[in-house]
Amino acid sequence: MSDKHDELQFLLQEILNTFQSQFTAGISEFELITLLKQPPYSLFDEDALRDPLTLFQTHFVLFHSLYHLRNEWREQKVGELDIRATQIKLAPILSFDAGLQASDPLADYYLDWTNLSATDQAGVNDLLNSFWQKMAGVDGNHYFSQEAVNEAILTLQITSIECLSLAQLKQQYRKLQHAKHPDKGGSVEDSQQVLQAYTTLYKYMSNR
Structure with missing residues (x-):
């Protein structure tokens, strides 16, 4: 991944870390994206979300960070982050101890950047750089x-x-x-x- 992508992905991860109360109450993907479009974050661009391809890219990049956050919060014993488009919800620690090692094909899919595009790795990097330029206003x-x-x-x-x-x-x-x-x-x-x-x-x- 490019340095610029790594920095912006780090920023998204840090922002999501502050949403523990929203995740505890439960929040939909649409509501979460709406929050990320607004100040003080302003991470996602309004116009970019009107394009179907960019909307999918937004979904993938967001879920990629959410699954990383889920793994991080598991290690810290914060709780179990249940990730669905209709609701992203943080459950108490005791509810996930028994199933920690269960196979999760969805997590594997979103944590693999090559699934973002049918192109090769260079193509994925180009796509990501273009995505972040649209969404975060970089180079614009x-x-x-x-x-x-x-x-x-x-x-x-x-x-x-x-x-x-x-x-x-x-x-x-x-x-x-x-x-x-x-x-x-x-x-x-x-x-x-x-x-x-x-x-x-x-x-x-x-x-x-």
Whole structure:
């Protein structure tokens, strides 16, 4: 996968990690995509979802991240994420202990990028790069207010972004997210602010 794809997939994974309360209540795929289209995330583009092929790509990329999240939450004993288009729901830990090792053809399908396209691996990479350009506004005409950028810089405690690389940005994000996480004495609001700042600066730096 390209570095740009890896970074954006990481961003999607981080955002989904903050949706534990929505998953506990239960949320449909449509509702989840709708949330991801809105601020502070603005990860999915409204117009791109009107195209059938892009809509399938959105579904696949989202489910790919959801199955990775399911595996992560299993390891952390957070719970079992039941993933369906009609409802994505987080069940209590005790409900899945006995079936952890069961074969899951759907998970295998969505975790394999080659199933996104009938083309070869190079074709899948090109398709993914094109998808993320549409969905996240990368390499496109995207407006960023200086006020929003300055606020994000302050939130992430960055001195200057002039010589800052995307890898360094991610490293600083992870450092602050670790410190601000509710499990580390932070709050949900602080954690979400850090995520929003990272999203803003990632898109801004990608479009410079």
